Amino acid sequence: MPNFKNLIEKMIRSQILAKGINDKNVIEALRSLPRHVFVEEAFMELSYSDLPLPIGHKQTISGVYTAALMTSALELDKNSRVLEIGTGSGYQTAILAKLASKVFTIERIRDLSLRARKILERLDFRNITFIIGDGTIGCSEFAPYDRIIVTACSPAMPPALLNQLKEGGIMVIPLENNSAQNIFIVRKKNGKINQKIIAPANFVKLIGKSGFGS
Numbered sequence: 572m573p574n575f576k577n578l579i580e581k582m583i584r585s586q587i588l589a590k591g592i593n594d595k596n597v598i599e600a601l602r603s604l605p606r607h608v609f610v611e612e613a614f615m616e617l618s619y620s621d622l623p624l625p626i627g628h629k630q631t632i633s634g635v636y637t638a639a640l641m642t643s644a645l646e647l648d649k650n651s652r653v654l655e656i657g658t659g660s661g662y663q664t665a666i667l668a669k670l671a672s673k674v675f676t677i678e679r680i681r682d683l684s685l686r687a688r689k690i691l692e693r694l695d696f697r698n699i700t701f702i703i704g705d706g707t708i709g710c711s712e713f714a715p716y717d718r719i720i721v722t723a724c725s726p727a728m729p730p731a732l733l734n735q736l737k738e739g740g741i742m743v744i745p746l747e748n749n750s751a752q753n754i755f756i757v758r759k760k761n762g763k764i765n766q767k768i769i770a771p772a773n774f775v776k777l778i779g780k781s782g783f784g785s
């Protein structure tokens with residue numbers, strides 16, 4: 572059995588610190604999370620390398636650098652209520668749940684949502700609500716949100732998500748334009764939207780009403 576603690580430390584050195592992320596809270600969260608339990612068993616040992624790995628249903632777990640970068644951009648604190656679109660493996664959900672007060676996470680593929688829920692319950696998380704459905708329309712029931720993170724790539728900013736973002740809130744979302752993907756950080760201030768690109772990206776497609784057609 573490999574020593575996962577050592578693999579985590581190596582991952583943090585080579586994929587996080589070496590690439591310029593030094594957000595202490597995010598690094599602490601990464602340190603506390605066994606990434607290998609979120610991938611299929613055959614890929615466990617590769618889970619700390621810099622590779623996108625399959626999680627079933629043609630979806631992939633986000634790379635750890637990208638997950639850390641997006642989390643850091645969200646500027647979370649212990650009071651944040653966060654909406655996540657694209658539960659996938661649940662790894663990003665776990666990072667958010669370590670740093671925020673409450674996470675609402677939407678996944679369109681039922682099996683993936685149930686799988687993530689099982690893993691996160693086993694890790695003893697109690698501040699996550701799992702929702703199965705189309706995240707491009709958000710979830711008005713628990714809105715507004717201090718923070719929103721989308722972990723699949725959209726052709727445009729979904730209007731429902733902008734509406735459900737609290738005044739003063741931050742959203743991080745990958746958008747595709749002319750087949751190039753970039754991660755945008757969006758801030759809502761005095762009812763106005765400010766947006767800027769923080770990095771290029773390589774996500775699976777966001778499929779739904781305000782995403783790519785299904």
Ligand code: SAH
Nearest residue numbers: 632633657659660663679706722777778779
């Ligand atoms: N953060 C996840 C990334 C998973 S990939 C992880 O680290 O594992 C993106 C996920 O978004 C996939 O599971 C896909 O099924 C889901 N997805 C795509 N479109 C969606 C939508 N409209 N609503 C909710 N989830 C969606």
